Amino acid sequence: MPRFEPFIGIRYDIATLDPALVTAPPYDVIRATDRDALIARAPANVVRIDLPVDGEDPYGDAARQFVQWRADGILVDDPQPSFTVYRMDAPDENGVIRHTTGVIGAMELTRPGEGDILPHEFTTPKAKSDRLDLLRSTRSNLSAVWGLSPARGLTALLATDEAPLCRFEADGVTHSVWRITDDSRIDAIRTAIGSAPIVIADGHHRYETSLAYRDERRASEGNGGAADAVMTFVVELVEDELEVGPIHRLISGLPEGFDLRSALAPFFEIEEFTFTEAPTVRRIEQLGGLVLVLPNEAWLLRPRPETIAKSRDLDSSRLDLALASLPEHSLVYQHGVDHIRETVASGAAQAGVLLRPVTIDQIIEIAEGGEKMPPKSTFFAPKPRTGIVFRSID
Numbered sequence: 001m002p003r004f005e006p007f008i009g010i011r012y013d014i015a016t017l018d019p020a021l022v023t024a025p026p027y028d029v030i031r032a033t034d035r036d037a038l039i040a041r042a043p044a045n046v047v048r049i050d051l052p053v054d055g056e057d058p059y060g061d062a063a064r065q066f067v068q069w070r071a072d073g074i075l076v077d078d079p080q081p082s083f084t085v086y087r088m089d090a091p092d093e094n095g096v097i098r099h100t101t102g103v104i105g106a107m108e109l110t111r112p113g114e115g116d117i118l119p120h121e122f123t124t125p126k127a128k129s130d131r132l133d134l135l136r137s138t139r140s141n142l143s144a145v146w147g148l149s150p151a152r153g154l155t156a157l158l159a160t161d162e163a164p165l166c167r168f169e170a171d172g173v174t175h176s177v178w179r180i181t182d183d184s185r186i187d188a189i190r191t192a193i194g195s196a197p198i199v200i201a202d203g204h205h206r207y208e209t210s211l212a213y214r215d216e217r218r219a220s221e222g223n224g225g226a227a228d229a230v231m232t233f234v235v236e237l238v239e240d241e242l243e244v245g246p247i248h249r250l251i252s253g254l255p256e257g258f259d260l261r262s263a264l265a266p267f268f269e270i271e272e273f274t275f276t277e278a279p280t281v282r283r284i285e286q287l288g289g290l291v292l293v294l295p296n297e298a299w300l301l302r303p304r305p306e307t308i309a310k311s312r313d314l315d316s317s318r319l320d321l322a323l324a325s326l327p328e329h330s331l332v333y334q335h336g337v338d339h340i341r342e343t344v345a346s347g348a349a350q351a352g353v354l355l356r357p358v359t360i361d362q363i364i365e366i367a368e369g370g371e372k373m374p375p376k377s378t379f380f381a382p383k384p385r386t387g388i389v390f391r392s393i394d
Contacts, residue, residue: 002116003108004193004234006081006186009179010140010390013076017044019175020168023387026143026202027051029335044074046387050142052134063137066390075390083180083189084389085158086233090173090382100382101158102235103180103189104144104389107198109207109214109230116197117147117207131209141210141231141391144384145203151192154236157185173382177389193234202383206230226393233384237360246281246357248340249319250332250349258327260351261292261299267322268301280337285356290315293344293352301353314362315355 012022021042024030027050030038035053038045049066052058069075084104092098110117134142160178167176180186200207210230217227254260261270273291275298276283284291289302303311303318311317323331332349334340340352 001194001196002110002198003229004190004232005106005108005229006083006180006190007106007231007391008081009078009084010070010075010392011078012044012387013073014166017074018042018168019166019177019385019387020170022046023170023175023385024050025171026383026386028205029383044069046142049138050134050386059133059137062134063139066138066140066142078179080181083186085160085178085180086384086388087176088173088382088384089176100235101155102146102233103154103158103193104231104233105189105193106226106229106391107145107147107232107234109211109224109228111211117200131205132212135209135213136216139392139394141206141393143203143206143386144231144233144388145207145210146201146384147198147232147234148201148237149193149196149198149234150237151196152236154189154192154234155238157189157192170385171382175385175388198232198234199237201235226391229393231389231391244357244360245335246315246355247333247335248337248355249353250334250340250343251323251329251351251353252332252349253329254350255327258350260294260326263326264292264301264322266304266325267307267318268303271300271302273298273300275341280354281357284354290319290356291354293340293354295344295347314358316358319353319355 012019022044024038024045024047025034027047030047030051032053035047035051038047049062049069052062055061066075070077085101086104087099087101089097089099107117160180162178164176164178167174169175180189207230210227214224214227217224251260264270268289270292280291284300287300287302289300292299292301307318307321311321323329334343334352337354340354343349344352
């Protein structure tokens, strides 16, 4: 079963820095304009090291910046190993406050089939190479993989009446952080998480990158050392602790004048769709289809029986089947209905496709069956902030 251990965390000095300003959303949901805005608000924002883009050697610059921040006291080391309890409270699309509580520790790396870490999505090569270059340079885990544990009672083990190490608001979410250093609580959490397999919810690229880097370290240094584990945020696998949303698609690069609606007709029954004030994702769940977004129109796509028969029961799989029949094109993954509509309306993409969310039961079934979904099939919310804690693997 997975080994899960405390570690000496590296954290922002919250006595002098506002965590709401120096932390950031995950690197893969940040646009260039978002990155610039984060740095403008706080020069020490974590995107400077977790999402390096400038200069001839961006990954080397990130590593040097990380070292400098530690030397300057912007980042400080914990006095002893600990688990980090991290809670996020946020309203869902119906205005109901939902909470996600998990624990950050160092999880032993194993490949699928070797141990009890179960991925559920395929990954894309470019994202993996980016994270590997960053890991090689910084020799640190800058953001956590997100794992789901079926261990019953894990959430209760994380409950505390103590004052948090920090609590702040960012992007409509309340983030609260505690450190656990008590040996008995550490043992209880370690035992609970080690009692059952872990399903990777988010961070597949970081997990696969960490495996590759571990193997490099073993080959060059004889053992992986601290690189044998990866910083992981583990949440109990229950509906109350999780909200799974869809990741939509943006399509570009099709021939000028290409009739995308007609090209999708062999795979979907198509009817006109009108956006209303009601939550769009909930509406398309009720209507039983996807939505094709074009510059001045939208269409509901209900999978035809033959499409259902040829693909897994996932919108991403059915859309992939249809997209494989199109001329060469480019695909961008994007969360948020408004982002899709704005991008298509601006002409930055030819079309968008809105998908329905995957269920938790589907995630478990696919992971336990040793299979994987297409890339970017799930979006877990709210997203943990990068910069809550770092872990050196030097």
